[in-house]
Amino acid sequence: MRIDLIEHASLSIPRKERFTIARGSSDVAENVFAMVHSGNRLGLGCGAPSDVTRETVATVTAALHGLARGLRGFEFERPGHVADRMDAVLPANPAAKAAIDMAVHDLLAQEAAKPLYAYLGGSRDRMPTDMTIGIMGTADAVERAVRWVREGFRSLKVKVGLDPKGDVERVRAIRAVVGGEVELRVDGNQGYTWSQALAFARSARDLGIVLFEQPVPATDFEGMRALAEASPIPIMADEMVLTPDDAKKLRWANAARAVNLKLMKHGGIVRASEVNAICESAGYPAMVGCMGEPQLSIAAGLHFALAQKNVRWLDLDSHFNLAADPSSGLRFEEGELVAPAGPGLGIDVEWPS
Numbered sequence: 001m002r003i004d005l006i007e008h009a010s011l012s013i014p015r016k017e018r019f020t021i022a023r024g025s026s027d028v029a030e031n032v033f034a035m036v037h038s039g040n041r042l043g044l045g046c047g048a049p050s051d052v053t054r055e056t057v058a059t060v061t062a063a064l065h066g067l068a069r070g071l072r073g074f075e076f077e078r079p080g081h082v083a084d085r086m087d088a089v090l091p092a093n094p095a096a097k098a099a100i101d102m103a104v105h106d107l108l109a110q111e112a113a114k115p116l117y118a119y120l121g122g123s124r125d126r127m128p129t130d131m132t133i134g135i136m137g138t139a140d141a142v143e144r145a146v147r148w149v150r151e152g153f154r155s156l157k158v159k160v161g162l163d164p165k166g167d168v169e170r171v172r173a174i175r176a177v178v179g180g181e182v183e184l185r186v187d188g189n190q191g192y193t194w195s196q197a198l199a200f201a202r203s204a205r206d207l208g209i210v211l212f213e214q215p216v217p218a219t220d221f222e223g224m225r226a227l228a229e230a231s232p233i234p235i236m237a238d239e240m241v242l243t244p245d246d247a248k249k250l251r252w253a254n255a256a257r258a259v260n261l262k263l264m265k266h267g268g269i270v271r272a273s274e275v276n277a278i279c280e281s282a283g284y285p286a287m288v289g290c291m292g293e294p295q296l297s298i299a300a301g302l303h304f305a306l307a308q309k310n311v312r313w314l315d316l317d318s319h320f321n322l323a324a325d326p327s328s329g330l331r332f333e334e335g336e337l338v339a340p341a342g343p344g345l346g347i348d349v350e351w352p353s
């Protein structure tokens, strides 16, 4: 297969409601769509810049410009060839590379006439995803929790990390209203100090929370290691794991019990698979999560997750909060995200006029 041409276009998609986490708020999801042409086939991808990878729409656009030039006419058989070529053309820029990587996967799976998860070796076509409740007042959070459970979600992820006491009260109120069957996860997004995180985990130990994501800053390996040992809630690493080397460091430091994988952090499916292989060998089960993304890249994350035995949880929910998603094709049934049955990603994109 040969890359004939790569085009890209950025799009600001308003959210249905403001999304607040420990590190800030956002009303708009910024995305850069990539179109990779090969003969008469078109592969689609999307990059979502964030402060986690230190990317912006401007850096992703500039990176895609350089990658498009560096990949023009490039012949490849496997997606890894393109991933290696991209790393040779320019370092870092994982969200930009993720856009091209998923488009290349879309092309190869189309050529194989298989849905991407099957091309990657998977056999399941659906998994339950959680729904995230941002930082907000307790009454508002409880209202969201009731609504999401009514819509079919069987697990909820609650954002915490600003105020350990208030956070415990909010999660306690959510637990009281949703009952014991709904799975609860929390995400500190680096907002706590080590002692705040431990205080939160100890006061919330009776709430049946299954995961406590990145409670302390990504640079705090010591804090993460101490928490992984002392916290009654299992600690998951997120913002501190971007590259395969980061995953190795996490393993050597014993600094978590599980890892949140995101295509935007790692640079696409090829590199996410490498990070996942290290996690799996370390005995860290994985979640597949997302940034503020439309259905197009959410589908890529889903296909990837479906093909990996080590992926135990899905946090692929950002598209539910977009007011106008140009991409479509995913279904949500009884709490599960269902991959399209058609070849490739199976996602259509209709550009806003």
Ligand SMILES: [Mg+2]
Pocket: 187, 189, 213, 214, 238, 239, 260, 289
């Ligand atoms: Mg997280």
